[in-house]
Structures are given as structure tokens and as C-alpha cells.
Amino acid sequence: MNDAASKDKRRKLVDATMRRFGHSSYALIETLHTVQEAYGYLDDENLEYVSEALRVPLSKIYGVATFYHFFTLKPQGEHTAVLCTGTACYIKGVPAILSAIKENFGVEDGDTTEDNRLSMLTARCIGSCGLAPAMVLDGEIAGQVTPEIVVDRIGRMIHNDT
């Protein structure tokens, strides 16, 4: 662990979570939540740090981090598009939307574009079934989308800040 990292403000958040649970091993999932919230993803350096602090073997941490869908070991792109694939959304046309995104932006589920502009994810169900098919674009829910609307909105989202 280098000095720069230990002075990192985000690291303090992680420390605070572990302290709240008395550095017990059952704090692992809560700690990983904090790491992901602070850093955006679970990076190797932090996982090693958590492993040491909670005295949980790195292999076990890797097991937990890959078991749960919510955790990601890869950094995210500048923008994220999350497509809901719940039952209601599925029967209302998710496959067509997925292929439209792949065709236009060249990303599949879990990928980030090469220029790091867009990360494409799918969610099991975001619970907005009344708005099916639904998408979350940079944290904002878009309901009753069609392939055309999705391509247009993602296009505007990733080009807006250039």
C-alpha cells in the first residue's frame, strides 16, 4: 500500500465501513459495496487492502465479488446504459433493443466501448414493470422505449459532452 492511497479520501470511507463492523469478516459485502460506491468498481489494490484488514483470504473475496452481479471488477465507461431484462420488458421487445444497441454502438452486455464512452449493462429487473420496456441511462429511467428511441438517446448521451 503506498502513501498516496492511504491518504485517499475514498479510502477513509472504506475504513469507516470496516470499523463500523469491528473489522469482522462478515463486513465483507458491506465493505465491497462501499468500495464500489467510492471507486466505481472493485480494483485489485482495494481488494488486497480489504483482504488484509478483514483477514479474509483474497480467494474468498474474489469468490464473493464474482458471485454477486452487483459488483464489477472492471472500470465503467463515462456513461452507462442499463437495459432491464425482466419478464415484462422481455415480452415487450428487449431482444430487438439489445441487437439495435450492438449494431449501433458495438457493445454487448457487460462491455465498454473502446473509447471508454459507453458501458452497456443489463439488469434482471429494475422494478419499473409498468414502464416496460425500461432502461436506465446514466441513472435516469427511460420508460416505454423502442430500438429507435434507445439508439437516439444513447447517441445524444455519449456525444453531448464532446
Place this chain on the structure above:
Amino acid sequence: MTPEEFKKIGEAHQKKRESFNYNINVCTAAACVSLQSEKVKEELIKQVKEQNKKDDCRVSGTGCLGLCASGPLITINKNKALYGGVKPEDAPEIVKNIAKKPVKRLQIPTDMPFFARQTKMALEHCGKTDPEVIGDYLAKEGYEALYNCLTTMEPNEVIDMMVKSGLRGRGGGGYPVGLKWSTVHKAVGFKKFVICNADEGDPGAFMDRSMLESDPHSIIEGMAIGAYAVGASHGYVYIRGEYPLAIKRLRAAIRQAERQNFLGKNICGTPFSFDVEIRLGAGAFVCGEETALIASIEGKRGTPRPRPPYPAQFGLWGHPTLINNVETFANISPIVRKGADYYASIGTERSKGTKVFALAGSINNTGLIEVPMGITLREIVFEIGGGIVGGKKFKAVQTGGPSGGCIPEEYLDMKVDYESLAQVGSIMGSGGMIVMDETSCMVDVAKYFMDFCRSESCGKCAPCRVGTAQMYNLLNLISQGKATMHDLALLEELCDVVRNTSLCGLGQTSANPVLSTIRFFRDEYLAHINDKKCPAGVCAIEHKEEAVL
């Protein structure tokens, strides 16, 4: 705190509410929020100020009003108007006309079957109180049930009441609540826990989320009563990390309850102490299974373990643990307040009370409903739900998510309760109800659910890990028109094996969608296999020209 004191807080809030002629309630549950109801609320507040009606009108947020299809929704108490599809730019007109005739173009009739046919127990306060204000909950007899239990009832009496009410677990299994509580009560242990299962993973179900967002205090109160009955002093709410709004509201509610001493040490001056902590799930469907959920709270991979011992005897860190679902806990305080007999008078012989359903799919009135057990599916779909979108033909209704089945038209007049749903190869589940029309292909639906089970299988036991993958492959072949009748027979055989040999509920029920679609829509499977055709036109079947020899 004495009941007089908290009644006073409630009354003060009620009085404040009543001091305004018009209370405008804006739905701030997730579905409406995603349609910008927060902006509508801001604009309404601004307009009330601009049009100088500050002493006359009050704008506040409220929980889910149910009809999510027409969001954002607002209600006005005085003229009992319900407006749907409200946009921020409608605010001036609404405020201007508040004392006059309602704005016709936004109005939704409140006497339509969607509202008239419901019976509200668990959703009693949804849409009537502000979920972020404890005073609103106190004004509706909030925490009185807890106080009465603590001061006038023995734990045994509370359990007897649950037995008498006939309430069954609303998470899917339908295990009698009274029985579960008494098992935990009798279990020996110096420490006991209460866990609220809010890891709602079924795709297409959003009841728990709406309840937590709309009325978090009723769940906390239910948990506290449960803890008193079984003798627990510590509780956890295991909630999906994907529900930020519900987490935020629940956190705030716990803090408020602690401040008013409805949680914490010596609750309401009695010797009973209880506190609640939130644990975030991280997106694993299997964690809805109770032993997997416990493993996850302990910070491990969420894999189930064989039962018995049941968590009631050997649960969290080896201590006796009571696990119930959100909706179950939401039912507790209404039962205590209204009496077990009243609750038992609703519903059918073996399924008492009401059930919350999330209506979605190809149906006009998507949203959240609460109906008495024993209502027919036809009433739910065609009266409350308003029928199929675009006048298309009804094909099936799917209940119970990936563990449930598809129910065809001939069973629409069947009464909805735990037993009859099981008879047609489905389950009650947590309450997701997806309606499908003629444009859905049942093979594709079965494949979708199997894909879900395949990726959500935790991998601990072979029947589920390997079986679901093989079943998915077979369904994939069928949907591509590459399967033979032998494959169909193999699929049915596999269903039987996986169902009977898997470790936990996920595997045991994963075959239900396949079995029920084969049972009721066999002709569609045959069309894919023999005629290489998808009757609904969903599956992409490649047609190869037969080689001319």
C-alpha cells in the same frame, strides 16, 4: 413514550393537514418518480406560491397510488380528484382550478374497477401518507399495534393471534406465520434474530419495493411485533442494492423510529428492546432463499445449505432466526389493530386475507393491486387490469416468476389461492403477475425463464447447475427448430430429475415454467419441432431449402 404522547404527534400532523382546504398528494414511488413526479411536485409548490394559495393548499409527497401505468399520479383530497399523466406544465391549470371543476383532461375516474375491487390491508396507508414523515404514520394509528402488544399481550398471545388470523408467508412458500413464529419462540437460544426478506429478485415483481417506498414504518412495526413474539432483540432488513429509493426511505424511517423510541432500548418504556439494521443485497436471485440469505448477511457467497435444521432453530450465526417477507410483516400491524377474526373472514378456506399483486405485461392497468384471496384470475386481468393492450387476444398469465408457471385461458375462472395455483403447476410466489397476449411465444417464455435460472443457479448442487444449463440448451434447440421429439421427451425427463433432486427452491421449482408450458401449450412445442414454425412469430427459425437430390 406514552400512547398519549404519540397520539398527540399524530393528531398535530392530522390537524396541520386538515388546516388546509386542499391537500395535493403527489405520488413519489419509483414508477412515478421515473416519470418525473418530483418535478411535478416542485412545480405545484411553485404555482401554489405564485397564485397566492399558500394558506389554502398544501403539496406533499405520498406513497404508491397503484395505477403505475398512468403515472405520474396526483390526488386532491377535497374534490377526491385523481389525475394521471401529469406533466410539470399542467401545474398552473391544476392549481388555478382547484376550487372549481376538476381538470377533465387529466382526470381518472376513481370508481373504475381498478380501485373499487381492491381490499387494502398491507397497502392500507400507501398513497395516503407521506412515507418520509413519521407523524403521518402516527396519525393513522401507527405504532399503536406495537404498543398494545408490548403492554397488554404476552408473546404467546401475539402468536395465537397470528395462528387465528390464518396468515401465511407471502414470500412464495405460504408457510403459516403463526407456526413459524411459535417454532422460533420455542427454540432455545440466548440470542435470536428477525430478518425481513426484501431481496425481491423475481423479474416482473415490484410489490416489496413499492411497500418499502410507500409505507416503511408498517414494515418496521411488523418486525418489532414479530421480535417481541419470538423474543429477538436484533433485526435485519436484507434489501436489494438495486432499490436506492426504498433503501433511502427505509433508512430515514428507522432513524425516525429510533428517535421516537419505537426502536432501540426499552421501547415505549417497556423492558423490550429491539433494533433494526439494513443489509444490502448485491444482486443474486438465490439470496431470496432463506439459508442463502443468511449466508449473505454473514458476508459469504449466497449459497443455500440443506434443511433441516431450519433457520427457526439454527439461523444467522447459528442462532434461532425468524425470516419473513416484506408483505408478511406489512400485514402484522393491521391484523393486531383490526383483529385476527376480521382478517380470517377475508379469503378462502385455507388462504386467508389479502394478497398484493404486481400487474405487468400486456395489460392496460399495470400497477400494484391488493385483492382478497379467492378472487378469480379473470376478475384480476379483465376487470381490475382493464383487459389486454390493444384488444389483442389473451394467451396466458404468468405467476410466481421463474418458479411459477403459465396459466392458460381455460383456468381464468379459477380462484386465486395457494392450493389452486399449485394444482395448475404454478405457485403464488411473491405476487408478480405477467399477462401475455397472442404475440408471445410460450417456448420463448420458457427459454427466457430457464436462461434466468441457469445464470442465477449458485452452482452448489449438480442437478441445478448442470440441469438448468442442459434444459436451456434443449429449449434453445426447440426454439431454433432444430429439435426432435426425442429432445422433448428428454426435456420432460430432465425437468423431473431437477425438480426432485435439487438442493433448494431455486432448482426444485426451475422446471415449473417449462412443465406448465408443455402441459398447456404442447401444440406450440410441436409446431416448433415438427413444422419448424413459431406460431407467434417470435422465434427466429432458419428455413433451409431442402437439397434436391
